[in-house]
């Protein structure tokens with residue numbers, strides 16, 4: 001087990017900007033939307049404007065200093081080596097409590113398939129947390145540097161909703177299940193298993209199916225979550241059609257800074273602008289999900 005708390009508390013002590021942003025989380029404004037069979041929360045978080053509004057085209061990415069490369073990290077930032085490749089760090093721009101970033105050592109592209117085994121291993125080694133992965137074209141603010149994130153368990157709506165949501169079983173054997181959430185406003189596939197190998201093989205099967213669905217040989221757009229609880233792995237895959245909804249590309253009054261990554265499709269819409277937060281409605285939520293998810 002990894003002692004994330006020692007790292008986290010140590011960084012809180014010495015890193016003023018980080019501590020200030022963490023303390024702002026305690027007073028962050030939330031709105032809850034009851035969508036019938038599920039809930040969505042909106043979070044007003046002005047500190048996320050840089051990330052939500054960021055240009056992510058290849059040229060912009062190539063011209064900026066990669067904030068996940070060790071040489072560009074603030075000198076005050078410390079980490080815990082999880083294995084020979086990945087390091088656990090605090091996320092200096094947290095959205096949720098206990099928010100961590102887990103970058104790979106070398107500057108290499110964001111892709112899940114070669115690293116799903118590490119993701120599954122880290123779920124068990126960080127039992128206090130839910131891990132997440134943003135596809136390079138659907139939420140990752142560093143699509144050029146492979147990384148996972150993690151947030152303390154108990155904050156994401158699907159962690160509770162999985163107990164009550166209606167499901168359709170896609171595949172089942174005595175060591176695990178792959179099922180689809182129904183009436184959930186967006187497609188979510190839930191994999192659970194007592195075996196790491198079966199968890200991985202279900203994920204790989206799903207990956208191929210999503211490639212076919214999207215008609216591509218590239219990585220299918222997705223946001224992925226995972227945690228380990230009660231001797232079982234749980235993975236949640238939210239397949240994506242695209243990153244940003246039409247509202248993001250409007251001008252003037254029609255513009256909304258809605259840029260959904262994993263945490264947004266998991267049920268916490270992060271809105272950096274006051275207007276977008278105050279004016280959000282159920283119709284807008286449903287419209288955004290129908291555009292960016294299946």
Ligand SMILES: [Zn+2]
Nearest residue numbers: 066069107145
């Ligand atoms: Zn990098």
